[in-house]
Amino acid sequence: MSKPIFKRNSDHLPDDCRPGFDMLYVLGDKWTVPVLGALRRDGRARFSDIEKALSISQRMLTLTLKTLERDGLVRREVFASVPPRVEYELTERGRSLMNSLHELTGWGFANHEGVEESRRRFDAGSV
Amino acid sequence: MSKPIFKRNSDHLPDDCRPGFDMLYVLGDKWTVPVLGALRRDGRARFSDIEKALSISQRMLTLTLKTLERDGLVRREVFASVPPRVEYELTERGRSLMNSLHELTGWGFANHEGVEESRRRFDAGSV
């Protein structure tokens, strides 16, 4: 009965490359990567712990986690205790996704200096 | 004298991983990947050709190309002919960035079926 939380998707891409790039538009929002990163680092974490670690709003953390759970990247577990407790952890799929980012982040670390330089030059006096 | 076109960036990430993930927030907007993909496939292309190939609005294509030029991923060349002609092509940096996406797109093709299944299950009866 639910539906996608965020509207950004890969519908504007040609059919044959849509599945390959679909996840890029999930990762490309503001909080998906930080949340996945926190869960990978800490293993299992409570909602409130992630919230404080990232200084993310409660609302955005809820929406981001729900999207990740929907995609099967994060597993959610509720404990009917008092006070209530909700814990999250990466699924195997979530872990493999994070690993598949190594090549891209490697590019980032290797090229960010060149990109910054290019931006400075462009912003200074175009040409 | 110029400035970033799009406001999305990696400022919300911790300092030590910001350079690695910065480009993700460039690639994550709607038109960057399609434009880079078209240029990689066609080599060198005119503005109007890309426009028609992607059914992107003139405005968004201008903004996207300017951002890519600013980052040194695309080279812009103007021909003072009649009618005027402007051509674009990937730089070496742009090509290497596209190559660094292989791991992620590979993950996408390998996992999109599982993700879609997870989404269907979640949307059907949350639990």
Next chain:
DNA sequence: CTGAATCCGTTAAGATACTG
């Protein structure tokens, strides 16, 4: 008390259209 849901606000992405 935690975390989800909801209302309301702001900002930016993106489309369309017109100008030069």
Next chain:
DNA sequence: CAGTATCTTAACGGATTCAG
């Protein structure tokens, strides 16, 4: 083809309310 000027929609944040 670039610039500008709306317009619409969505992302995001803040605050409140509600349920367990």
